[in-house]
Amino acid sequence: xxxxxxxxxxxxxxxxxxxxxxxxxxxxxxxxxxxxxxxxxxxxxxxxxxxxxxxxxxxxxxxxxxxxxxxxxxxxxxxxxxxxxxxxxxxxxxxxxxxxxxxxxxxxxxxxxxxxxxxxxxxxxxxxxxxxxxxxxxxxxxxxxxxxxxxxxxxxxxxxxxxxxxxxxxxxxxxxxxxxxxxxxxxxxxxxxxxxxxxxxxxxxxxxxxxxxxxxxxxxxxxxxxxxxxxxxxxxxxxxxxxxxxxxxxxxxxxxxxxxxxxxxxxxxxxxxxxxxxxxxxxxxxxxxxxxxxxxxxxxxxxxxxxxxxxxxxxxxxxxxxxxxxxxxxxxxxxxxx
Amino acid sequence: xxxxxxxxxxxxxxxxxxxxxxxxxxxxxxxxxxxxxxxxxxxxxxxxxxxxxxxxxxxxxxxxxxxxxxxxxxxxxxxxxxxxxxxxxxxxxxxxxxxxxxxxxxxxxxxxxxxxxxxxxxxxxxxxxxxxxxxxxxxxxxxxxxxxxxxxxxxxxxxxxxxxxxxxxxxxxxxxxxxxxxxxxxxxxxxxxxxxxxxxxxxxxxxxxxxxxxxxxxxxxxxxxxxxxxxxxxxxxxxxxxxxxxxxxxxxxxxxxxxxxxxxxxxxxxxxxxxxxxxxxxxxxxxxxxxxxxxxxxxxxxxxxxxxxxxxx
Numbered sequence: 001x002x003x004x005x006x007x008x009x010x011x012x013x014x015x016x017x018x019x020x021x022x023x024x025x026x027x028x029x030x031x032x033x034x035x036x037x038x039x040x041x042x043x044x045x046x047x048x049x050x051x052x053x054x055x056x057x058x059x060x061x062x063x064x065x066x067x068x069x070x071x072x073x074x075x076x077x078x079x080x081x082x083x084x085x086x087x088x089x090x091x092x093x094x095x096x097x098x099x100x101x102x103x104x105x106x107x108x109x110x111x112x113x114x115x116x117x118x119x120x121x122x123x124x125x126x127x128x129x130x131x132x133x134x135x136x137x138x139x140x141x142x143x144x145x146x147x148x149x150x151x152x153x154x155x156x157x158x159x160x161x162x163x164x165x166x167x168x169x170x171x172x173x174x175x176x177x178x179x180x181x182x183x184x185x186x187x188x189x190x191x192x193x194x195x196x197x198x199x200x201x202x203x204x205x206x207x208x209x210x211x212x213x214x215x216x217x218x219x220x221x222x223x224x225x226x227x228x229x230x231x232x233x234x235x236x237x238x239x240x241x242x243x244x245x246x247x248x249x250x251x252x253x254x255x256x257x258x259x260x261x262x263x264x265x266x267x268x269x270x271x272x273x274x275x276x277x278x279x280x281x282x283x284x285x286x287x288x289x290x291x292x293x294x295x296x297x298x299x300x301x302x303x304x305x306x307x308x309x310x311x312x313x314x315x316x317x318x319x320x321x322x323x324x325x326x327x328x329x330x331x332x333x334x335x336x337x338x
Numbered sequence: 339x340x341x342x343x344x345x346x347x348x349x350x351x352x353x354x355x356x357x358x359x360x361x362x363x364x365x366x367x368x369x370x371x372x373x374x375x376x377x378x379x380x381x382x383x384x385x386x387x388x389x390x391x392x393x394x395x396x397x398x399x400x401x402x403x404x405x406x407x408x409x410x411x412x413x414x415x416x417x418x419x420x421x422x423x424x425x426x427x428x429x430x431x432x433x434x435x436x437x438x439x440x441x442x443x444x445x446x447x448x449x450x451x452x453x454x455x456x457x458x459x460x461x462x463x464x465x466x467x468x469x470x471x472x473x474x475x476x477x478x479x480x481x482x483x484x485x486x487x488x489x490x491x492x493x494x495x496x497x498x499x500x501x502x503x504x505x506x507x508x509x510x511x512x513x514x515x516x517x518x519x520x521x522x523x524x525x526x527x528x529x530x531x532x533x534x535x536x537x538x539x540x541x542x543x544x545x546x547x548x549x550x551x552x553x554x555x556x557x558x559x560x561x562x563x564x565x566x567x568x569x570x571x572x573x574x575x576x577x578x579x580x581x582x583x584x585x586x587x588x589x590x591x592x593x594x595x596x597x598x599x600x601x602x603x604x605x606x607x608x609x610x611x612x613x614x615x616x617x618x619x620x621x622x623x624x625x626x627x628x629x630x631x632x633x634x635x636x637x638x639x640x641x642x643x644x645x646x647x648x649x650x651x
Contacts, residue, residue, distance in 0.1 A: 115638065115642050126631055130631035136627075266450055298457045299461035302457030302460075
């Protein structure tokens with residue numbers, strides 16, 4: 001893939017850009033309205049979601065078209081865990097939601113990973129749609145209308161800490177910083193996963209699975225582990241999305257969200273975690289922009305998706321990295337020539 | 339072994355023969371309709387290697403064309419041929435404009451692009467036709483019903499639909515297996531370059547296959563318009579079920595699509611009718627939407643490549 005090999009000096013530039021972005025995100029709530037703080041919170045949640053999908057698409061080579069299922073189910077877990085008009089404990093409900101999403105990914109993964117290629121795309125979509133219908137057609141949790149989560153999860157610690165509450169999710173600035181911390185932690189975690197021996201194996205599977213198998217790796221297990229990690233992280237994103245909106249409905253696990261997530265990953269540049277996050281931010285900005293322009297904003301969105309698929313196969317970051325790589329190569333040849 | 343009665347599945351005793359017959363006919367008819375759509379999907383994949391998410395939109399397009407053309411021309415009989423011509427032209431144009439740029443691309447981009455097309459088509463539908471639900475009248479010639487018992491009737495139109503679908507399925511089989519065009523198409527699905535080097539214009543063949551697949555889905559939409567209403571989002575519902583059909587049958591296999599479609603048609607129809615009670619809870623029909631996917635899961639465990647699929651795709 002040409003998205004790799006961005007040149008030797010790119011990491012330095014990459015780290016610098018990353019630090020600037022981080023500083024901007026850290027300082028932002030000090031200077032802008034509540035609306036924008038909440039908007040960026042939402043963007044960061046989607047960035048976590050997109051990065052989790054990038055682990056599958058960009059690093060393991062598994063194009064999942066049902067990733068919203070794990071996102072949405074975690075939201076429903078929060079809705080179930082919260083007694084009506086009362087807060088669920090963050091420390092109980094968040095691990096629970098992530099565990100349920102991870103378990104779901106494990107069960108679905110056992111089925112879908114028996115297939116590959118186009119089958120895999122279709123089957124992940126079909127399983128996600130099955131869950132969608134479970135929540136849509138039954139009265140399990142409000143049917144089509146969904147359910148409200150009236151109070152955000154409570155972060156108070158137990159008796160042993162004297163009920164100390166390190167932060168209050170009802171406060172939009174607190175929520176912002178909690179999500180920012182999670183975004184950074186997710187990035188670090190995925191970076192560690194990708195750079196680990198495990199990460200090297202899934203990278204090998206992406207390029208040539210039969211060869212990895214003949215080298216003696218149980219590729220199915222590696223793919224399953226990757227699928228479960230991605231599902232669990234998507235669950236974390238979904239949990240905070242539900243907490244922020246105060247509302248869950250079947251659309252949270254519908255295929256439009258799964259499609260948008262793929263768009264985020266590709267728009268930013270797949271196979272680069274920063275790219276997936278950037279793609280999430282860009283996608284939400286585009287949505288906001290188009291919605292302001294016309295009632296028929298989906299037309300513009302659909303057109304942009306077609307455009308990205310045709311013209312920007314490596315995404316924004318991939319294109320920049322390729323350009324940087326060419327520049328570095330040109331400079332190097334200049335030096336050796338002169 | 340003694341189970342409490344409540345744990346045994348309990349079938350409604352109301353399934354007498356005429357009701358059963360009606361459901362059987364409904365199931366087969368629904369299955370045949372699904373076949374028309376799924377065969378296009380599976381052909382476009384099997385021959386051109388394109389996974390086309392926008393296929394459901396073509397079904398929707400057909401239904402809306404039937405609605406408008408029937409209003410404009412005064413009868414479904416005129417609307418059908420006009421609609422077919424329009425959808426073939428649309429298919430040729432779409433292939434030339436967009437789809438042909440996808441042949442060399444990874445499935446990922448095909449998924450993304452055709453997903454974008456869904457949004458575009460859905461929004462164009464909203465601009466051109468609005469968001470209301472429409473109906474198309476059954477033509478008078480076929481408006482009658484056959485009475486099975488004193489109070490159970492079966493509409494002739496649905497029987498005619500099944501007949502037309504069957505004829506088309508046979509026609510498709512004949513074209514693919516018995517004509518020179520079919521031979522070229524099958525050869526093209528195996529080795530594109532070899533066919534091209536034999537002096538056959540494979541680009542043209544692909545364009546024809548895509549337009550034909552699109553027209554099949556659109557024609558299914560036109561046929562279905564009088565029995566189901568014409569409504570926004572109707573294509574997406576059908577698309578996912580067709581994916582299940584194709585996965586069950588094996589991607590690229592037309593026979594597989596037929597078997598898968600009939601299976602799904604029957605499972606879906608009977609799933610809605612039979613009431614299954616376990617431990618006092620009614621599981622179906624609330625969950626009837628799920629039975630189809632459960633069947634897919636079972637088949638995946640048994641044969642991951644589908645009933646008629648070949649390994650190694």
